[in-house]
Amino acid sequence: MVNMKKNRLNSLKSNYNLNILLNDYYKEMEMAGKNKKLTAAVNLGFPVDLLHAYDIFSFFPQSHSAMYASLRKSREEIEFAESKGIPFDLCSEIKIALSSLYYNRNYIVPLIKPDMVLCSNQVCRAVIKLFEQFSHYYKVPFFMLDIPFVPGEEVSEDSVRYIEKQLETFPDFLHKHFGLELHEDKLLETARLSQEVGMLWYEIVNFGATIPSPVDALDLFTHMFPYMNMKRSKAVFDHYTMLKNEIITRMEDDISAVEDEEIRLLWDYMPVFSKNNYFRRIFQKFNAAVVTNTFFLPGTSKECREGTCGMRSDINTAGGLFKYWAGQFSHLYSGVSINKKLTAISDLIEKYSIDGVIIHKDNSCKPQSLPQQELHNLIRGKLGVPCLTINADSADMRYFSQEQVTTRIEAFLENL
């Protein structure tokens, strides 16, 4: 039997189950394309539950790119895209998606032709262009969910109403283009199942607050995929139950993610997918554990920060659900002001007993990276918590200088 305490990089056993789940998901995606099942290309910030209530298969083209990065196949795809004139400074995930779209570069996982393109502006403006291109290239209908930015501390009622009104038009969009009818009962049932999966996921994430932390947040990040992308099936529910039980067992057996944990870190933004093991090794050298991630936050509202933002049991109409979703989406971490982000980070620092913050400044993801320098200054200045910014890219390793990053992390951790 493997001694997890000695073999520090031994990952979660549930990672294996995640691979099976992902494999099944991509097989289902391929089959959906062949069996003429309705499919939708979506991005972060679009309520996938709404699609699943119609039995529409949803997929995230950016996840396809993340997969290439995890498998260390992204560089050749990116360079191929650049050789075709796709702009050099563009986000690496979009470059990979475009080379799949225009040049059929699908040799790892197939990116199927969607029947519709559903876009939210929560990620960035460049992704809107990518999604428009999908829609135009395949000549399929496009639906935009515009989620306004939150400039201050409060979300305006007009913004929430605007999101709600757009969501209300979505059933008409599906009816107009595909003749589909909304079944309210099915929608509510899907939303409730999703709520259960969500609660399970946040229970898992909260284990990171235990000292020492039984789970590494960088390892946990990949387990977000089923929650973000996949239909809330029994397989997904079972996966999170398995993950939760594994973590509980670890806690009972006094196994922590990092042996002799001394330093607890918060990671801001996505991991560098192909360098997860490198980061875990270097952190472990200093008995440092990454215990949570800003991406794990369900939202930045007070209720979300306190863990009480779940769907109320008295929501029993589609309209009520759209209103609830509108409120939730308007608080997503990616679309709020620096001050609101800082409040959320401050809560995480307290809840997870954080000693230092690592900010991943992702060269590709401009909207998320642009405010990070200011956040860095405020975390240090206002919150008095040490902070380190690492320059990298979630998929393009040409922007990652390992020796420089090592030197900086070592200096940072030595001084904590």
Added chain:
Amino acid sequence: MKTLQFGYVCNNVPVELFHCFNIELNRLFGGGSDFSSADRHFPSFCCSFVKSVFTEFKNRDDLDGIISSISCDAMMTMGDIINVNNDGRHCYTFLSPVSTTNKEAMEFYKAESKKLCRYLAEITGFPFSPRNLQESIKNSHAVSIKARSIVEKLQGIPGSKHKYGDWLKFLHLEYDRNPEDLFAKMGEFEHQLIPGKDQVHVHRVFLGGNIFYIKEVIDAIEESGFKIVDDSFCFSGRMFKRTFAQEDIARLDMLDEDGLFGLLAKKYVGQFPCYSRNIKNDVINGDDDIYNDIKTSRAKSVIFINIKYCDPNALQYYNLNKLLKKEGIPSLFIEYDCQSATIQQLITRIEAFSELL
């Protein structure tokens, strides 16, 4: 009472509202060479135009505030950073919709304009007057029509002593005048547009992109033998091509307050696109506003100048270029970074492009 002076940047700010409260607007063109204050707040891969606008606002003590509009990711961050580091001046974030194609976006724009209107009434101490807004809309419309008339003349007059570059320079210098003064100045400019000695070799070029006025680049294009016939720059082509509908102007006096805000929404949500928004344009299949403008202007080539790190523009150009290639229209794509400006390199590329044609 002192007249308030506000800075603003993008085309989705309803300038008519400011004029009707007698607030002087200053379009921030950025540029400059000192980025030290911006570098403290923004990463190296941030659009240098945004950094330069941030620096300009910081350095301009004459401005009482700024209207930051959510036109793109970088502009959104700039407004946020100014808010966080508030130096006591007004900083208002105007939420304009990203979507331009649905009626919900129009309603949202209307609601946000009304909110802005209440804010302007509060800081100026003046009550909102629908009559003033009507006047302001009329003046703004007249300016746009005059601007298009000048561009059409510049396109048609061979060998005029005025070049298109003079028009861009004129806009850069005179932009901040109130609409009535600007209209009068435009009249003077238009009056001077008389044919001159015809040039031996002219090659009609359309300028695309999102840059501000860069004199050296515009001069280099014209000195290389190009005749600029139209543009899609934010401060000129994009600004004036879409205005109020003539029939709406005709019934302006009959509109109530809500109707007037509806007109603002109609103009600004559906106006000539900034590619960082979701627009109906289908550049892959040839239905694109810039592409149509290129065709209408009868340009024989296109020079597309993109501010470095503006992904939506660069991405749109990628497809526009494919479309132009099919049509046999040569194009040149230039990226400009004002922080590490290498004007001479750009000029060399423009000259090389001209020699190839």
